[in-house]
Amino acid sequence: xxxxxxxxxxxxxxGGLILEAxxxxxxxxxxxxxxxxxxxxxxxxxxxxxWVYCPDSSIIVEEGKVKGIDYQHCxxxxxxxxxxxxxxxxxxxxxxxxxxxGAKK
Amino acid sequence: MSITTVAVTGNEVAAYxxxxxxxxxxxxxxxxxxxxxxxxxxEYVADGLVNTxxxxxxxxxxxxxxxxxxxxxxxxVMTATSANxxxxxxxxxxxxxxxxxxxxxxxVNRALSGPINIHCDHSDTMAAxxxxxxxxxxxxxxxxxxxxxxxxxxAENMKxxxxxxxxxxxxIISHGIDRVxxxxxxxxxxxxxxxxxxxxxxxxxxxxxFGPLDLYDYYFEHKRxxxxxxxxxxxxxxxxxxxxxEISGREYDLFETYQLEDAETAIVVLSSAAGTSKAVxxxxxxxxxxxxxxxxxxxxxxxxxxxxxxxxxLKAIAILDRSISFGGFGGPLFTEIRSGMMEFGKTPExxxxxxxxGGRDINEQDIAGIYKQLxxxxxSGKVKERIQYVGVRE
Numbered sequence: 001x002x003x004x005x006x007x008x009x010x011x012x013x014x015g016g017l018i019l020e021a022x023x024x025x026x027x028x029x030x031x032x033x034x035x036x037x038x039x040x041x042x043x044x045x046x047x048x049x050x051w052v053y054c055p056d057s058s059i060i061v062e063e064g065k066v067k068g069i070d071y072q073h074c075x076x077x078x079x080x081x082x083x084x085x086x087x088x089x090x091x092x093x094x095x096x097x098x099x100x101x102g103a104k105k
Numbered sequence: 106m107s108i109t110t111v112a113v114t115g116n117e118v119a120a121y122x123x124x125x126x127x128x129x130x131x132x133x134x135x136x137x138x139x140x141x142x143x144x145x146x147x148e149y150v151a152d153g154l155v156n157t158x159x160x161x162x163x164x165x166x167x168x169x170x171x172x173x174x175x176x177x178x179x180x181x182v183m184t185a186t187s188a189n190x191x192x193x194x195x196x197x198x199x200x201x202x203x204x205x206x207x208x209x210x211x212x213v214n215r216a217l218s219g220p221i222n223i224h225c226d227h228s229d230t231m232a233a234x235x236x237x238x239x240x241x242x243x244x245x246x247x248x249x250x251x252x253x254x255x256x257x258x259x260a261e262n263m264k265x266x267x268x269x270x271x272x273x274x275x276x277i278i279s280h281g282i283d284r285v286x287x288x289x290x291x292x293x294x295x296x297x298x299x300x301x302x303x304x305x306x307x308x309x310x311x312x313x314x315f316g317p318l319d320l321y322d323y324y325f326e327h328k329r330x331x332x333x334x335x336x337x338x339x340x341x342x343x344x345x346x347x348x349x350x351e352i353s354g355r356e357y358d359l360f361e362t363y364q365l366e367d368a369e370t371a372i373v374v375l376s377s378a379a380g381t382s383k384a385v386x387x388x389x390x391x392x393x394x395x396x397x398x399x400x401x402x403x404x405x406x407x408x409x410x411x412x413x414x415x416x417x418x419l420k421a422i423a424i425l426d427r428s429i430s431f432g433g434f435g436g437p438l439f440t441e442i443r444s445g446m447m448e449f450g451k452t453p454e455x456x457x458x459x460x461x462x463g464g465r466d467i468n469e470q471d472i473a474g475i476y477k478q479l480x481x482x483x484x485s486g487k488v489k490e491r492i493q494y495v496g497v498r499e
Contacts, residue, residue, distance in 0.1 A: 014266070016316065
């Protein structure tokens with residue numbers, strides 16, 4: 001686990017203000033996830049229903065086609081998997097991926 | 106620069122100060138005894154004498170919420186309330202202070218229900234003393250007028266940027282007609298100056314977020330900042346008082362002393378009861394008694410060391426509280442001052458007098474009785490009863 005050095009009270013904007021726009025992107029809500037959506041490229045028809053339903057804008061679409069899932073921000077709510085007409089998305093235990101990714105490091 | 110003497114109620118002159126300040130936004134809800142502050146101010150709005158956007162709301166919770174919104178947008182914002190109205194604002198008081206929004210609010214002190222009561226005590230603003238607002242108590246209509254005008258500069262000072270409450274006693278001051286010297290409009294206009302908001306939401310070129318979620322990782326740091334800013338306000342309040350003296354000839358400090366220098370005993374009391382006490386001090390001085398008075402003006406930030414020092418030479422002190430901290434060791438003023446004296450290292454004998462709850466009168470005989478008791482304590486060095494209730498029937 002990486003511990004970020006947090007700023008002291010003299011270094012942060014007063015009043016809890018956030019002074020730059022669009023900063024929600026920096027908040028990596030992907031760390032909240034306990035289950036990860038995994039898309040089967042072969043089953044996906046690129047109907048974009050997952051893109052419509054995703055509450056965190058975490059379905060990456062390029063030129064009208066699903067390119068992948070933004071795991072930095074996907075909270076693992078599972079709505080995409082539930083709504084996907086051809087059942088191309090399945091929810092898998094996040095722990096398994098973390099163990100694999102941890103082993104690589 | 107000209108000064109005019111007028112005969113007005115405390116509420117009328119508070120509204121008059123607001124008119125001269127001419128804020129961008131006033132959002133308020135009427136409550137006794139504050140009502141005619143906003144009633145009178147709404148007349149100024151209707152008559153086109155101010156440029157203020159006057160927002161009528163359905164409750165004080167909404168009034169303070171609208172003030173927070175307007176102040177975040179970048180406006181100079183004022184409101185007024187009393188007692189239960191202040192209680193209904195409670196949640197938003199903390200948000201105004203922690204968001205560093207320099208809202209100026211007149212609070213006409215009134216007892217908090219229940220049982221329901223519309224008359225003066227300080228239970229309303231004492232309950233709000235930890236909300237992060239600067240709190241300034243006024244003895245009479247003149248002080249109310251002067252404090253409201255100074256409050257604008259204090260709240261908006263770049264080293265402070267915090268909301269300020271200005272208090273005066275319900276009915277006693279709010280509805281009593283008093284002689285007040287008012288400044289001319291141009292002098293007040295120039296004194297308050299133009300407000301420069303730090304981060305106005307209406308500045309669409311520089312978008313930002315007000316009031317985001319702030320959990321265990323940063324909330325504590327933001328509270329620490331608030332401590333610093335309210336403590337920084339002390340020298341600022343004194344600087345602004347000095348400037349105000351130049352336009353008005355009237356002196357203000359963090360607290361006022363009256364015949365205190367050579368006194369042996371003294372009363373410490375806030376607001377209108379200090380006026381009554383001064384009359385008693387004058388009588389007793391004629392009899393050769395060495396009595397004095399200390400009247401705190403700024404309660405938040407509390408000048409604990411300055412007050413402890415000013416009281417250090419006395420033999421006995423009575424600290425008068427017009428509110429109760431149920432189950433606590435005395436009233437709020439008493440605990441603050443005793444704690445300050447301990448830090449200063451000199452603690453004259455002291456008693457706490459709870460008085461005047463729900464508008465119960467305190468008269469000159471009551472106060473003379475307190476000075477008499479102090480004289481006995483000074484002689485014997487003994488306190489029979491530390492916390493006392495004056496004016497309550499047994």
